[in-house]
Amino acid sequence: MNTKRFIALAGALAATLALPIGGSAKASEFLAAQSQGGAAHAKLVLRIEGLPSSDGQLLIGLYDAEDGYKTDQELIGKTVKVDDTVVEVVFDNLLVGRYAFKVFHDENSDGELNTNFMGIPSESYGFSNNASDPFSAPEWKETRFSLPRGRMTQTIDLS
Structure with a gap:
């Protein structure tokens, strides 16, 4: 040949x-x-709405695999000061693919998701796709989304 x-x-x-x-x-x-000699890249804009106050910080975990999502081993972790009831966070230069995120509003800035005496979170939290489960965190398959080339905005409502 x-x-x-x-x-x-x-x-x-x-x-x-x-x-x-x-x-x-x-x-x-x-x-x-x-x-073109390289992988396709994208920008993810995470728009977080419905924050109960402009106090504290947001803790955000971005995941690119189910294993990391389950064990809280994020691809990228960000801590963002809250200064309004709507916050936008940008993740630049991501590879096209599947992702999921977890976010919580750490109103007292102690780095923990506080709970009441019954173990129910007392601070706002959410997941990509606004996925929810009344008894536990939603699974990867409920929270994952496809990130295409270019720019994508994901909006999550914490109210």
Whole structure:
């Protein structure tokens, strides 16, 4: 077989095999990014609404895998001072893919999600997709979302 043809076929096969399983990125976007010599990147804007006060801070965990989500090993963790009842937080230069986030309003800035005597959180919290479960944290499959190339805004309401 001709060496140049073999290299071209091997490259095409490698690009095809590297496509994400489950469609976390569109095949055309992935191939376009590969042909440009790099991965597709995106910006995620997290808009947090319904904060009960402008006190304290937000603690945000961004996750790119179910295992990290379950064990609280975030891809990126951010602490953001709250100065209004609506806050926007930007995550730049993320790879196109699947993500989920957890956020809570640490009103007293003690770094913990405070609870009442029954163990029910007394500070506002939320998850991507505004997912909720009355008895525990929602699962990865309920909170994950696909981040496409470019810019995406996710809005969460903590009221």
